[in-house]
Amino acid sequence: MQPAIVTVVFRAGLLLLYPKRATVLDCRTGRKDGTACLDSELPLCEALGEAYVVNDGMNQLVLEHLDPRAWRAKAPGKGARPIVAIVTHMHNIRRKWIRLSAPHIKLPAELDRARCTQKQAQVALADSARKCAEMIREGLAGQESRVPKFHRDGWARRWPAGAGMFTYMVVHDAHHRGQVCMLAHQLGYKLPMKVNYGMWGWEKLWKECGFSGPR
Numbered sequence: 001m002q003p004a005i006v007t008v009v010f011r012a013g014l015l016l017l018y019p020k021r022a023t024v025l026d027c028r029t030g031r032k033d034g035t036a037c038l039d040s041e042l043p044l045c046e047a048l049g050e051a052y053v054v055n056d057g058m059n060q061l062v063l064e065h066l067d068p069r070a071w072r073a074k075a076p077g078k079g080a081r082p083i084v085a086i087v088t089h090m091h092n093i094r095r096k097w098i099r100l101s102a103p104h105i106k107l108p109a110e111l112d113r114a115r116c117t118q119k120q121a122q123v124a125l126a127d128s129a130r131k132c133a134e135m136i137r138e139g140l141a142g143q144e145s146r147v148p149k150f151h152r153d154g155w156a157r158r159w160p161a162g163a164g165m166f167t168y169m170v171v172h173d174a175h176h177r178g179q180v181c182m183l184a185h186q187l188g189y190k191l192p193m194k195v196n197y198g199m200w201g202w203e204k205l206w207k208e209c210g211f212s213g214p215r
């Protein structure tokens with residue numbers, strides 16, 4: 001997938017984060033004149049929804065520059081999962097969170113690790129990130145919340161939809177993203193330095209995802 005296409009997907013995701021305002025306000029800033037919103041003008045639930053989409057921007061950066069030969073290469077170590085299995089799991093577990101916690105949100109399509117391509121994974125992750133961001137926004141909306149509990153798996157206890165939910169979702173992505181980076185290096189397909197630096201260029205990531213900047 002070309003970076004521009006991913007950005008369009010992210011910007012479309014922002015329309016869901018601002019469903020009542022998207023037709024009248026700038027899609028990147030939330031204002032008619034395109035100027036940046038002050039922190040006090042943006043509810044925390046929407047700011048965290050943006051942050052989750054930007055978190056996925058890091059996944060997109062990794063997959064965009066991952067050598068295709070690493071995608072299905074056998075991982076070193078007994079029982080270790082290849083990169084394709086890790087990435088499809090990241091998407092499919094998001095799908096499970098939505099199914100269990102926010103059944104009113106349309107589920108993203110499930111990925112099959114046996115057939116999924118690198119480009120298909122990028123598109124799917126962008127879609128599930130957008131829908132998870134919608135779930136975060138709704139879960140943290142206070143008394144108006146349509147997602148009162150976060151249910152991460154069938155065996156797990158339900159949590160209140162709050163800071164723990166958001167943190168768990170981000171840490172899950174970060175854990176597996178780190179695995180992908182490590183595996184690429186171990187397989188001899190080390191990611192370029194611009195990826196390592198790019199994951200920490202947060203101001204740039206925010207803008208590339210269609211937002212005005214960190215909030």
